[in-house]
Amino acid sequence: DTAVSQTPKYLVTQMGNDKSIKCEQNLGHDTMYWYKQDSKKFLKIMFSYNNKELIINETVPNRFSPKSPDKAHLNLHINSLELGDSAVYFCASSQEGHGNTIYFGEGSWLTVV
């Protein structure tokens, strides 16, 4: 069973479109995240939710809007896609608490053309 699953795995879309990436975790964790990995493989946190509440919101354009309908789901919606949004987006989850292991999904490869 996949612990953190995200869909779609690959997404190619045109500039200006709106797209969503869905994420679900079956680990019973109370904290979920979105990380972005750029073309140079650099990973940076975008958002963190704890029990459906936004905890971390890094300097991310407001075209990116996370939504957490429940503890097990954290979706990422992106409006008006730009070329620079092309990246790999990783969903992750953990139990709340310093030092707890963060488990990552397989990633969603977004290409904006």
Place this chain on the structure above:
Amino acid sequence: AQSVTQLGSHVSVSEGALVLLRCNYSSSVPPYLFWYVQYPNQGLQLLLKYTTGATLVKGINGFEAEFKKSETSFHLTKPSAHMSDAAEYFCAVSEGNNRLAFGKGNQVVVIP
């Protein structure tokens, strides 16, 4: 704010040779340190982590790392490289609030 430095984006190692990946961190509080591995087209998998206690940490696939506070380092080693170790390796530090700061990664190439 915490940060991690990983030098040398590409590391080549012969099969059977020692794997050594260096990680130095900056943190204003006692850090929690992690090594993750990313295989091609896959997500990140935890190799090992240091939180408290023993400074030599053993992880999966024969890897280990040693936390050295005086050197602000958490270098990753494996005595004998295997072809299956070819991957991207990331060091990360956490100061709290479950926020991980990652290094830029090392692409490990194993030469037969």
